[in-house]
Amino acid sequence: MKKSQRHNVLPGFGLTLGYTIFYLCLIVLIPLSALVFKTATMSWGDFVAAVTAPRVMASYRVTFGAALLAAAINAVFGVLVAWVLVRYRFPGKRLVDALVDLPFALPTAVAGITLASVYAPNGWIGKLLEPHGIKVAYTPLGILVAMVFIGLPFVVRTVQPVLEEMEAELEEAAACLGANRLQTFVRVLFPVMLPSILTGFALSFARAVGEYGSIIFIAGNMPMVSEITPLLIITKLEQYDYAGATAIASVMLLASFIMLFAVNLLQKWSRRFAG
Amino acid sequence: MNVAGVLTTKKELSSRNELTEPLLVRWLLIAAALVFLGLFLLVPLAAVFSQALEKGFEAYLAALKEPDALAAIRLTLITAAISVPLNLIFGVVSAWSIAKFDFPGRSFLITLIDLPFSVSPVISGLIYVLLFGLQGWLGPWLQAHDIKIIFAVPGIILATIFVTFPFVARELIPLMESQGKDEEEAARVLGASGLQTFWRVTLPNIRWGILYGVILCNARAMGEFGAVSVVSGHVRGSTNTIPLHVEILYNEYNYVAAFAVASLLGMLAIVTLVAKSFVEWRIRTVKGEE
């Protein structure tokens, strides 16, 4: 497996890779190139001015900061949820399992409206938090809540199949060799799960960075404080400044791309390390 | 290494201490997971249904039977029925090439596949406007030939395919990687053809991944709002999907109807439940046959 140059007995490499690249170009790369070309109609000076304006910079901090935090929360709790759902039995488990996909199915606007109504000072949860001085809706914390919500299924659903298909022999062997549960988890199970955790983390992060619909309803959208980058793209469009909008979008895209690429490399490395 | 065998051993093992956690730890973990899900999932879902049913079941049903709502439901179903199978095929094919083979630029390719996730939904819609819009590259030509892409159903489908593009692939790649390719190689050595190997060996191993991938892809295809909103044109009764229709109702202060229609998408969870039970049942019957 490690030495890739070894002759591979599995067929279909050329065909499947060819189709993959073809479909990728058709659906993703060609349309996305429109973004790049539109941005290229700007002069370099305009581009830099558009993507480094103080409000835009503040929005990067809010968006990327909250997305990173949300992805981290999702990584921890997503693994927990996946673990509990695969390994344990408890009443209502099937229903809980089915609910995990909800954040994808619920239209983002509905999610945003609902989260805002639940976490607003007069909402079900907001009411409980208010006396403690915790404000969620209409603050940066609200952005975090929305991002956790929309990204949750990624980690759960990438880790879950790995856990489900995991071979019990590994654990048995570890147990036979005298490892306790924690050791088995850290040394044996975790390395196998790690690639999928990283995938879930990266996807949850990427999705959170780009999210618009659910966040604007709960963020409060105060300039310099709780304004997310996609909102600034919209304000550019409102001024019919398509190039300005695509410029900011390109920066976001590039940042996400670098982040995803780094995670994918890390994952490759972790796999090599584990196996 | 057959799956059925693994399942039995799992069951036997769960009764043994070394292979599971102490009862207290188990309950603590379950409790933590449920609290987390409760705060982030269950309460919002309950809020959706409580608002949908605020004026009783009659009002709820009436909202769903309204012609514009039906048109939106139909459009959403069509969109999902086209985009999900396309992305399923792509997902399986790309996962095969990426997970079973190693080649230069592999991580780069995976990252490219991830890209649609990191594109803001607004932008996912906008790129199609830039391509097919009247001011875009192909717009004038399309208009001269009276072909409508954006502000019509094809644009909605394209944007949905884009947004849901990575789901199945991303679900399968880590799974297939973690499984390695020893089983497939063994099958080949034993004389199975490529397709046989895929159907008999690979597919059974990745069915959970496929199921989750399809469920997620479908959920997102039906629930996508931002990208579709940009390319739809919002023409009532003809280019509104369920999420867009919900927005309209909400903006008309018709909260009950808005949440009633939204709750339809919440019910996808039930579909998930049925699909999972079905796969589990299949696994059991296959095991029985063996």
Next chain:
Amino acid sequence: MKTLIGKALLVAALATSIPLTAFAQVNLLNVSYDPTRELYQDFNSAFAKQWKKQAREDVTIKQSHGGSGKQARAVIDGLDADVVTLALAYDIDEIHDRAKLIPQAWQKRLPHNSSPYTSTIVFLVRKGNPKKIKDWSDLVKPGVSVITPNPKTSGGARWNYLAAWGYALKQKGGNEAQAKEFVRKLFKNVPVLDSGARGSTTTFVQRGLGDVLLAWENEAFLAVNELGKDKFEIVVPSVSILAEPPVTVIDKVVDRKGTRKVAEAYLKYLYTPEGQEIAARHYYRPRDKKVAAKYGKIFPKVKLLTIDQQFGGWRKAQKVHFADGGIFDQIYAK
């Protein structure tokens, strides 16, 4: 897999049964902004009846609603609108500037700057007006929380902002610097900037945030009627702005589709007594004197500033106040 294919076929079969509009019919698409849904629902059925009598033709009018700027962009990018009825002339100007779908002098084609009805900005406060909000000057007091959408993303919010600006200018010794300071103070009291007018209404009404909502007059009436007569009251300030939502036929589209006649008749019908009645019933201020007199009780007299006199037209107002780096951005810059 098999079931999936089956499902796809079933859906495809359904798809073909989507009603393709009948042949003997004319179709119009009216692309409008958010608050006019109810107005045009009524108006469309009235016009359809009228057109049937007048031209013996069935006309179906489809509606599209969204933020004014977003709707204008959709038309620019190829949404086949026969007519547009938007929130600001600026957005229709862009349809000329960017896509040349209409002549430059579009606004001269119909009476009253092509605005068949007007509106203004009023305050919606909680029942009993606990914070005693009477006029714009009350909005900048400490402890008053004001809800308005974001002028960068909402046309309605731009009217709110300009009305406040105009009020400050009209005060004794008012000048630009004072107006800017006034607006800065006002937005200091804004805790949430929703992206659209209806989002703000929801924040104020459903979430219970804020002491006062700045809203279109017709939106304020609608909110009171739909969401609680016993919960809110409307306060009309001493000075406000004359909001003129303009309408126009999109020439390139109607000529291609051959719908010019009916589209023009549609817009003209807005100016007839019947059309004006419908507008007034939906709390838009009618232009027609007789209809205006009839509904005079509903619409209190208020000193109304106009965009052209006070701000030199929309293009200029947009550039000075709302463009990137404009005054609205400046009041938030640190």
